[in-house]
Amino acid sequence: MALETALQWWLHALEQGSLARWVRRIAVATVLTGLTLFWLLNKFNGFYVPDAMDQAQIARQIASGQGFTTQYARPLALGIFAARGPVPDPLPEINQAPLGPFLNAVALFVTGRDPKVSVAGAMSSGDLVIAAMGVIFLLGALLAAFLLGRTLFDARSALLGTGLAMATALVWRFGISGLPQPAMMFFFNAALLCLVFALRASDAKSPRSTLIWSGAAAFLLGLVTLGNGIAVWIFAGYLAFAAVAVRPRTTVVPASLLCYALPLLPWVWHNVRSSGQLMGFAHFALMRPNGIDELAFAADLEPRIGFQWGNFLANTAENATKQFAEIFGLFGYNIVAAAFFLAVIFHVFPKWEAAQLRWAILVMWMAAFAGMSIFGAGDAVSVNQLHILFLPVMLFYGLGFLLLLWSRLGFEQPLLRTAFIILLYASVAAPMLAAAGGRSLRFNWPPYLPMLVEKLGDWIGPDEALASDIPWATAWYANRRSLLLPESAQQFELINSERLLGAPLVAIYLTPASGGEKTYAGIVNGRYRDWARVVIGELGTKTPPSWRLRSKVNLPIDGASLLLADRKRWEK
Numbered sequence: 001m002a003l004e005t006a007l008q009w010w011l012h013a014l015e016q017g018s019l020a021r022w023v024r025r026i027a028v029a030t031v032l033t034g035l036t037l038f039w040l041l042n043k044f045n046g047f048y049v050p051d052a053m054d055q056a057q058i059a060r061q062i063a064s065g066q067g068f069t070t071q072y073a074r075p076l077a078l079g080i081f082a083a084r085g086p087v088p089d090p091l092p093e094i095n096q097a098p099l100g101p102f103l104n105a106v107a108l109f110v111t112g113r114d115p116k117v118s119v120a121g122a123m124s125s126g127d128l129v130i131a132a133m134g135v136i137f138l139l140g141a142l143l144a145a146f147l148l149g150r151t152l153f154d155a156r157s158a159l160l161g162t163g164l165a166m167a168t169a170l171v172w173r174f175g176i177s178g179l180p181q182p183a184m185m186f187f188f189n190a191a192l193l194c195l196v197f198a199l200r201a202s203d204a205k206s207p208r209s210t211l212i213w214s215g216a217a218a219f220l221l222g223l224v225t226l227g228n229g230i231a232v233w234i235f236a237g238y239l240a241f242a243a244v245a246v247r248p249r250t251t252v253v254p255a256s257l258l259c260y261a262l263p264l265l266p267w268v269w270h271n272v273r274s275s276g277q278l279m280g281f282a283h284f285a286l287m288r289p290n291g292i293d294e295l296a297f298a299a300d301l302e303p304r305i306g307f308q309w310g311n312f313l314a315n316t317a318e319n320a321t322k323q324f325a326e327i328f329g330l331f332g333y334n335i336v337a338a339a340f341f342l343a344v345i346f347h348v349f350p351k352w353e354a355a356q357l358r359w360a361i362l363v364m365w366m367a368a369f370a371g372m373s374i375f376g377a378g379d380a381v382s383v384n385q386l387h388i389l390f391l392p393v394m395l396f397y398g399l400g401f402l403l404l405l406w407s408r409l410g411f412e413q414p415l416l417r418t419a420f421i422i423l424l425y426a427s428v429a430a431p432m433l434a435a436a437g438g439r440s441l442r443f444n445w446p447p448y449l450p451m452l453v454e455k456l457g458d459w460i461g462p463d464e465a466l467a468s469d470i471p472w473a474t475a476w477y478a479n480r481r482s483l484l485l486p487e488s489a490q491q492f493e494l495i496n497s498e499r500l501l502g503a504p505l506v507a508i509y510l511t512p513a514s515g516g517e518k519t520y521a522g523i524v525n526g527r528y529r530d531w532a533r534v535v536i537g538e539l540g541t542k543t544p545p546s547w548r549l550r551s552k553v554n555l556p557i558d559g560a561s562l563l564l565a566d567r568k569r570w571e572k
Helices: 002-015 018-043 050-063 075-084 099-111 125-152 155-166 169-175 181-203 207-227 229-245 249-275 294-298 309-330 340-346 352-375 387-408 414-437 450-459 471-478 489-497 520-524 529-535
Strands: 117-119 465-468 481-484 505-510 551-555 561-565
Touching: 018 125, 018 155, 018 169, 050 099, 050 125, 050 471, 075 249, 075 294, 075 489, 099 125, 099 181, 099 207, 125 155, 125 169, 125 181, 125 352, 125 387, 155 387, 155 414, 169 181, 169 387, 169 414, 181 207, 181 229, 181 352, 181 387, 207 229, 207 249, 229 249, 229 352, 309 352, 309 387, 340 352, 340 387, 352 387, 387 414, 450 471, 450 505, 450 561, 465 471, 471 481, 489 505
Parallel strands: 465 481, 465 505
Antiparallel strands: 505 561, 551 561
């Protein structure tokens, strides 16, 4: 009899009691551990996003005590610095937001790692350390999302919604990308949680608590903006919502502005002191002529700078159209998250906090969309892609809406409801399952070959510099001052003769990023048309008389890379 009673207790505990909670926790921890190991150890093969390598080399500058400076020089930035006086050495960083580099600097400082290629002979250990930091923040973001979902709905919905986020491949691709989005997602979810508490305090007519929680939400959104300046548009959406829904407005709005500005002041001061502009390099990006990509604009030492409404509107319309066309991919092909937009209009939420917050999310997302239309959202995994921040919270709303539709179909059997949830998981996890079936290369070629780029650091001294079509990679892996290949050989010579980099330019490293066109016409009419003879290896009439880089060698893989130098440095 005692054995039967004990067995009944265990079964009850397993199904509904405390044991069930521990079983769920262990299951979630096991799945998270498995996914983390899968993406870090199996799918990660080094950085492939230029901004990830750029932020990594800035992080090394910070970790080595050189401050928020960079070894990656854009000709346009050199022109901006030169117009203000002597070009500083090392160069102040005025393009990347500081959150990612500073967090990466902590990881590099604590582990003592540099980007030496030491993992399986192909991967940079610095890449792996920074990717691990990103995964840690991603796990924190998922926990914050779970707490948000439980506050808005219930524990079951929170667990299901967080599970859907875990099943989305794009979330993990960001986690190991080296970009700041995982940390931004963590702070964003925390900000939304504070906003929920501010709404509760406002409803309870507690001005002090309302002020504290709304100020905390604004401060956290300030940290999000430190990850990418475009997030100022998210705060604009938050402020518009708070001005309508959170009371007392006369104190909440100014307090939110103050708390938001606090973490941003050092960055703004750095930009103003270095470039004379609040937004740093982003200010000049608004002046980019239509039809010229961002890299080509940054590669021009002496562009025709001036704000023109025609160019601005054309670029904005082009970016907005691209976002609309790729919006499903920017949300990781997650059909449940996409259902959020239907839930906002057609779903009645049982909790008033959830009903209120949906409008905040919608307004903030629309504002973010406008910001990304102005500056460009980039690819699915890129530094300006902020749709990913909204994915977890949109999943909760989309899931609630889809489950409501299912219940209205009249299928009451628990088994059918479980099958429907499994179907949702399968649709969301399809890209991850496809990724699991494919094999990852040991490195991201073309154009990145870390072990080769690292050798450039042996061939070129610390008091010298090089130019490249992938200078973010040479700055990170070779640890040398790296110039984005200028618009022309004449500009290259001018930068060298004026010592704008503070060091002589002794080499040019070219990869399939510039020489990958299959035809001569594709090269001479493309982005590097003024370098066509150099790109295809024909040194001749187009080069200046003083041209010094007459030694050249084709480098792996299959001779697809080219190194031009002042002497045969590779014969050391």
